[in-house]
Amino acid sequence: MNNTTTAVFYDGNSSVPQQITLTLNSFNRTLEFQSADGSTCKWLVADITFEKRSSGLHLEHGAEVLQHIKIQDANFIHLIQNFRKANGQIGWYQKLIDIGFAAHMGIAVVIMALIGLCYVYIIPWAAEQSVSLIPEEYDNELGNSAWVGNQYFMNVDSTKTKLLNDFAKELKLHNTKKLKFTVVKSNEINAFALPNGSIVVFTGILQEMKNYDELVGLLGHEASHVNNRHSMKMLCRSLSGYLFISVILGDANGIMATIGDNVNSLQSLSFSREFEHQADADGFKILLENKVNPQGMANLFKRLQQQHSYTIPEFLSSHPVTENRIDFINTMIKNKKFQTIAHPQLESLFAQLKE
Structure with missing residues (x-):
């Protein structure tokens, strides 16, 4: 799988988007690209905030100046996600988001069923037992x-x-x-x-x-x-x-x-x-x-x-x-x-x- 793709970069100082070539360096665990001014940027994957949206994968980096990259290449997104999983950088919340709509609906139904069971059986039973107190x-x-x-x-x-x-x-x-x-x-x-x-x-x-x-x-x-x-x-x-x-x-x-x-x-x-x-x-x-x-x-x-x-x-x-x-x-x-x-x-x- 190609570890290079094109992406859109916002440097945090200007609203003008920049077309960049983005590379995943697995050895250094960085995402690397060259900005419009010619400087080479290396972002540690561990320091990046990732957000998956309908428009693609959005990356944010920086403290004082927040920089932003938008990736739409599905193969490259898959490559990054696999890299992050292999390095233990995806939390349970992100994993939950990534499992898909059908799974979300299934989980929602299960949660609603559990709430219903608690409401009908567990809560009244607990209330009755609490009378002894x-x-x-x-x-x-x-x-x-x-x-x-x-x-x-x-x-x-x-x-x-x-x-x-x-x-x-x-x-x-x-x-x-x-x-x-x-x-x-x-x-x-x-x-x-x-x-x-x-x-x-x-x-x-x-x-x-x-x-x-x-x-x-x-x-x-x-x-x-x-x-x-x-x-x-x-x-x-x-x-x-x-x-x-x-x-x-x-x-x-x-x-x-x-x-x-x-x-x-x-x-x-x-x-x-x-x-x-x-x-x-x-x-x-x-x-x-x-x-x-x-x-x-x-x-x-x-x-x-x-x-x-x-x-x-x-x-x-x-x-x-x-x-x-x-x-x-x-x-x-x-x-x-x-x-x-x-x-x-x-x-x-x-x-x-x-x-």
Whole structure:
């Protein structure tokens, strides 16, 4: 391959281009040429800045006076690039530029796919794991804020609230913090737990129940959400993507607004299958340990599904009940040995709650 080519030279003092004969001296590791004034110039390849453009290869050299050479000879450009590679003078960035458009597109697709996977899986998972580092005082503060934001829209039934708390006192719920039960007058078929230990039960769902064992199953299920900090975990998962983007953009106001919006919707967070499965299993254990018929939980879910097949109750929208979950409960009933006893006090309190 010829180590000589013609090129265009700008001496840095004049805008007038000069046609030069440029030679690559591999032994001295220099590019050599003769300028218009007759002087011989020798540029060390290691001291040259190279930039590949659509118009050719552009070389810059010098500190006080910046000189410029433009090469359009493809063979000579290839010769220089091979020389630089052989001498370890091409960095990773230049190598990345040189690999071509198709490769760039492939890398871009891979990067976008990785970002998408991180956004959908890694970031939410990391957010959920980070809950263990958050003191439980934050659960109480968020739960209190959510309660304050919603209590003005709730018509609390104080008589039934006392009855429900008396009902819960008869049970071993394995709660890790004090639980506070509230009955709200509403036809809405719903119940939810806040991270501060507040469990709200609407009269609408109480009216759907036929036996006290269904209420025990419901309270055990909601207590499990509190004990396992499911609301905080789902809140962190819900926030993780927004927070990630807001932090990158430096939008502190956006972060606070997003937190505020999500705190106010804590009661309507839809739990993941994993969390619902855990709450079902814990609720089932609570039924067994209190010697209450575990069929109550399955009966409640079946009834809510069958009687409201056209209009999904609020409870099912935030606690999605699938056939798999009902089958899971029925399988545990078949495979677990359990003993039930009469609970006249629970039965009496339940009857009063139904009035």
